[in-house]
Amino acid sequence: MVKSASLDTLQQDLRREARSLGFVACGFADAGEDPLRTGRFEKWLGAGHHGSMEWMESRKVQRASPQGLWPEARSVIALGMSYAPDVDPLALEGDDERARISVYAQGRDYHDVVKKALKALARWLIEREPDSELKVFVDTAPVMEKPLGEAAGIGWQGKHTNLVSRDHGSWLFLGAIYSTLEFAPDNAGRDRCGSCRACQDACPTAAFPAPYQLDARRCISYLTIEHKGPIPEQFREALSNRIYGCDDCLAVCPWNKFADTAHRHLKLAPREELAAPRLAEFLAFDDAGFRKFFSGSPIKRVGRDRFVRNCLYAAGNSGNGELAAQVEVLRSDPDPAVAEAADWAAMRLNPSP
Incomplete structure (x- = not known):
């Protein structure tokens, strides 16, 4: 020592x-x-x-x-x-052609x-x-x-x-x-949230039962990344065009005014094709295409089926009839969760008269 x-x-x-x-x-x-x-x-x-x-x-x-x-x-x-x-993570909110991917997953x-x-x-x-x-x-x-x-x-x-x-x-x-070295501990971080509740109010699924508490079962990041099988219907509309993760509670934090891309690690810069991707391109993925496109990306770990499932919910929320043909094809997908999501999206895009 x-x-x-x-x-x-x-x-x-x-x-x-x-x-x-x-x-x-x-x-x-x-x-x-x-x-x-x-x-x-x-x-x-x-x-x-x-x-x-x-x-x-x-x-x-x-x-x-x-x-x-x-x-x-x-x-x-x-x-x-x-x-x-580089840009406001909320900028694509409600876009009927483009999908939203969490900032952390847009790069390597x-x-x-x-x-x-x-x-x-x-x-x-x-x-x-x-x-x-x-x-x-x-x-x-x-x-x-x-x-x-x-x-x-x-x-x-x-x-x-x-x-x-x-x-x-x-x-x-x-x-x-x-x-195993006994370094001197630093002073613990001091809570500076004060009376602010911007993150609580921004959550689309009310995933915070109380400040400083997160119910992952209601969190869009959990639902789109960790949750297997169909996402509960009560949350599907709230997903909007989010297909991998959610940044809303982070994006509205006032402390982000001090964040500077000049301090971002060079290898964590976003891929241009993931900053504002088109839903139509992702709906066309087979397993090989998905793996190739997301090589070196954290998104790869969820697999093609879960990813396309998410894209179908976004398609159903988009109101964009141009996606209907791709959605229809996926109704016969061999993965049950994908097929079920396609059924849901198809009904949203082509409601019965």
Whole structure:
């Protein structure tokens, strides 16, 4: 173990190295269990707000604290990488020809970009302290990145439950490094939402039963990405032209006025063809075409069937009769959820007299 003065220097050097690798936020937290954080998580699970995401409950002990996953951990290095959008994510609202894809999914798969930078930072740290151990995580392990980010002072969990930064708004990809080094923890992020409820009021499906609480079962991001099979009819109209994710609660956050695309990682720039895509092109996808088009994209993980299902709901909401022929073809799709969505869209586009 290095002396505290040397560890303090290492900590400051690590912050600088993180910035050089494209992270705009870096903070430190203790790896022990936080009873308040654990209690909130247990309450959320107990209410069933995780929907069909069974992995949230099956590994809840490991999610409860970093040491629950890795007992040797002593510190958490929380990191944020900006993906601030170029344009207003709400600009395509209600467009009858074009679809809306969440900002985070318009560029390269963030898992790859963030993890590559995390691994580079991990190598740097091991070179400095070869006797230490660490583990890197980005969204694919039982790690509570958002509350850990708040504990490490890089932001606070807003009323929409996402992390908000004073400097970068709501547009941060989060990663974490668990370390056996005992870094000095930063002050936790201070809640600065105040009386604002813009995110609550913006939600198309009323997915927030109360501020700081999210019922995933009503969330468009969950419904279009995680939910398998037909989406409940009560939410279909509210989907509008959203086909992958939803940014509404993030887009209206006043703190986004401080977000700047100049701080966005170069590899997270949006693909031009995903910024304002035409529904007609996506309705024509077969499995091979879908996989080819979305190679290197986080969208690829939902598969062609779930994606086209979403596009059919958007088609049904569009009122655009020019899409009716494509919808009709998909009524005989071999995937039951796609065929059912096509039936629903067809009835919306061609209502009985």
